[in-house]
Amino acid sequence: MESHSSVYEARYGWYRRSVVAALISLLPLALGLALQLPAWCVVLFSVAFGGLGVITTVVVASSRRVAVRMDDRGVTLGRVPLPTGSRELSVPWEDIELVRVWQPRIGSSTFPKAQYISLERRAGSPPLTGHPDLFRPSNVAEELPPASKKLSWCELDPARLQAAVTAFAPEVRLVLEG
Structure with a gap:
């Protein structure tokens, strides 16, 4: 029989590592804006070099699924x-x-x-x-x-x-x- 006080779960979520990953993925957007590139170029640059990282981090961290x-x-x-x-x-x-x-x-x-x-x-x-x-x-x-x-x-x-x-x-x- 399972003792609920001893059951251990670690879930995906917003921890230091996932927040850092999301912020790093936003760097291409910040760089594009800082360089005052045209809007289409900022969007293309951001999606190509940071979009996948942001999307991945948001989907996984927000899921709150059991990792261990x-x-x-x-x-x-x-x-x-x-x-x-x-x-x-x-x-x-x-x-x-x-x-x-x-x-x-x-x-x-x-x-x-x-x-x-x-x-x-x-x-x-x-x-x-x-x-x-x-x-x-x-x-x-x-x-x-x-x-x-x-x-x-x-x-x-x-x-x-x-x-x-x-x-x-x-x-x-x-x-x-x-």
Whole structure:
């Protein structure tokens, strides 16, 4: 039986990372206006270089869909609400050995790096039927276990994450890196 106080959900929403992404996507519009380009040129420039980013961020962050859920059945990595082929992935606790929250190493960059959650599965676990992130950057593709999710438009609460793992699967380790 599920203890509702221990259930952990992280939803897509307007967090620091998603607000920054939306603002960066608006830079072409600001640049076009600052350069006093003709209106048609500002619109074309903005749509071509920033429009997709703004639309993507608004759709995903406003959806408030579940990105990560931990309950008595296991861990669910939700799908991104975009037509990317992304699918929800549920992994039962008995198949999970380790839950790891981490950031890839990308040189010496000080730019905030994307955060990932990975579920390292026990040997002999049945094959996965879905995968939440179809498109993975080539610089981290080798590091990603199959049950992984990039956390671009959501934020995790480490204390509540630890409480959920402890409540539902005390034998599963939680590793928080970066």
